[in-house]
Structure formats: structure tokens, C-alpha cells
Amino acid sequence: MKYCDLHCDVLTQTGERQVTAERLKRGDCLLQCFAAFLDVRENRFETVNHLIDRFEKMCEREKYRIVKSKEDIEQDKINVLLTVEEGGAIEGDLKKLDALFQRGVRMMTLVWNYPNEIGFPNFPRYEELFTGGATLAERETVRGLTAFGRETVARMMDIGMLVDVSHGSDKLFYDVAEIADEKNKPFVASHSGAQSVYDCARNLTDAEIKRLADLGGVVGIDFCADFISDDQSAEGQRAAILAHARAIVNAGGEDALCIGSDFDGIPENAYMKNPASVPLLLEEFTREFGFSTAEKIAWKNFLRIL
Numbered sequence: 001m002k003y004c005d006l007h008c009d010v011l012t013q014t015g016e017r018q019v020t021a022e023r024l025k026r027g028d029c030l031l032q033c034f035a036a037f038l039d040v041r042e043n044r045f046e047t048v049n050h051l052i053d054r055f056e057k058m059c060e061r062e063k064y065r066i067v068k069s070k071e072d073i074e075q076d077k078i079n080v081l082l083t084v085e086e087g088g089a090i091e092g093d094l095k096k097l098d099a100l101f102q103r104g105v106r107m108m109t110l111v112w113n114y115p116n117e118i119g120f121p122n123f124p125r126y127e128e129l130f131t132g133g134a135t136l137a138e139r140e141t142v143r144g145l146t147a148f149g150r151e152t153v154a155r156m157m158d159i160g161m162l163v164d165v166s167h168g169s170d171k172l173f174y175d176v177a178e179i180a181d182e183k184n185k186p187f188v189a190s191h192s193g194a195q196s197v198y199d200c201a202r203n204l205t206d207a208e209i210k211r212l213a214d215l216g217g218v219v220g221i222d223f224c225a226d227f228i229s230d231d232q233s234a235e236g237q238r239a240a241i242l243a244h245a246r247a248i249v250n251a252g253g254e255d256a257l258c259i260g261s262d263f264d265g266i267p268e269n270a271y272m273k274n275p276a277s278v279p280l281l282l283e284e285f286t287r288e289f290g291f292s293t294a295e296k297i298a299w300k301n302f303l304r305i306l
Helices: 021-026 044-062 092-100 128-132 147-159 169-183 206-214 234-252 275-289 291-305
Strands: 003-005 028-037 079-085 107-111 162-164 187-193 218-222 257-259
Touching: 003 257, 003 291, 021 275, 028 044, 028 107, 028 275, 044 079, 044 092, 044 128, 079 162, 079 206, 092 107, 092 147, 092 187, 107 128, 107 187, 147 162, 147 169, 162 187, 162 234, 169 206, 187 257, 206 218, 218 234, 234 257, 234 275, 257 291
Parallel strands: 003 028, 028 079, 079 107, 107 162, 187 218, 218 257
Antiparallel strands: none
16 A cells, blocks of 8 residues: 655754665655754755755655655655745745745645744743653643744645644644634644643644644654653554554544654654555554555545645
8 A cells, every 4th residue: 555654854864764765665655755854043044945955866866756746646656745844944034935835845844843933832841851841741832823923824825835733832733723714725734643642742632633634634643652652662652653543533534644754853663663664554554444544544635635
């Protein structure tokens, strides 16, 4: 069964990569999204353009097919879609958003782990996670989109760039949903899980999943072990990923779930090590939900959005 993956961080991976052309072929990947991810505070637009240059060179080297719409996809190729993770890349300038669209960016994660001109992340005190001053369960519920963030979301929906709320605060989520409702447009959470299964701010509540699904959006289930279960063994992760998938389907329906691995942005998951492991998960989804629903999760739901 072919699949689409809504998020990976290969472009900024300097060590051994989880995502390679050979592993994508073994996994029978139809479409892999590659994120130009920023963790810098200065020269952000310049940096993201350098990452796009790297993306284009990688695609030429690996013979990937760059797509910008559903109609560009070819079944016998490894199709790739360019995304941006961290809306600070546009440096508070909608002209820079348009420039990224012209370079082929078709999805943008509004925030990462720090506030930017667009809005606020899910962790209110990210840096304190590493000192014990904050916990993974502590959520930002008050601060959401800025005024410029509202303009950005509206502009993205108008030009056809998918709005991605992964890493965003609860308030940011509902601010985006309000705009999406007004414009009758879907949005996505490219790499998130279910808070009802594991209490982490990176995971969506059942109410958020339902709201996103009601607007036609999808959640890409991610494989970051720290965000999905305390049991980081292969069996523990298998059970946890299935539990998150059930929770998302229960809250949002079978049209709301996709795959959003976060490969190369996370330590190796003991169960989902790399793209070659994905067929194992699709077999689990087939046993759990039946073939037709598993096929929706694997690729049909995201292609509908695209």
C-alpha cells in the first residue's frame, strides 16, 4: 500500500539520515513532504531560501519528482512536496510568503517552539523543559495568532498554501479554525498526536481534532516517542501509535487521519525506524480499521486536502 508522509526534517539533518531514496522505495512511498525547518532567530528568510536550494539539489540528485499540486503526482515516482516549518521564515512580510509560494512551498507550519510574528507555540516555556522548570503537559491556552498572524493565515488560504497548526498553541488552533470556517478552507496538523492518549502539549485535544475534521482537515500522526508514550520499547511504541490512531479516528472520523512521521526531526523510534518500516504500520491499520479506511489514512485523505 502506498502512503503519504506530511512531515520530515531531512533538509537540516547533518548526521545519518532516516529518510533516504532507497528507504522511501522500500516503504512504497507515494509522496514525502520535506520541511525547510528553521531554528534560527536572524536572517530567517535568507536561511529558508538556502534550504530550498538544498531541497532542489537533493531532488535532482535522488531523482525525486517535485510536485506542487495533486495533479503533478505520478504513481511510479517518489513524489516530494516542499513545506516550511516555522512561519518566522517570512519575517513578518506577506511579500516573502508569496515569494516562498513562488518557489514551490505548499504548506507552512505557523510556529515552532518559540513565539514569532505570526503567533505562539504549544509550549509556553519551551526552554524550561530542559531545566525541569516546565513539563511536556503544560499548554499555552491564552496567546494565539497575532494580528499579522491572522493576515498570514488568510493569505495562505487565498493563495493555496496549506496552514499547518502543529506546534501551535490551543488559542492559535482555534484562531486558525475561525478563519478556516469563514473561508470554507481546511487546515492541517502535519505531525501531532492525541492528548487523550498521552498528555503532551504537542498533542491535540479531542475537541480540537473534531473541530479540524469538521472543517475538512487532517492530522498526521507523528512518531516522536517522547510525545506518544512513556514506553519507548518497540512494542510499547507500536501499541501507542495504534492508540493515537484510534483516538484521532474516534474524535474526527476516518477522513481525519494521515501519517506525519517527523523522521529526521526525532530520535529513532524503536518501532517506526524509517520509511521502510511504514508498511508494518499500514498492516496494523488494515487489521484495526479495514483496508478501505487504512488506504484513506495512508494516502487518500492527504491527497483530498492537497
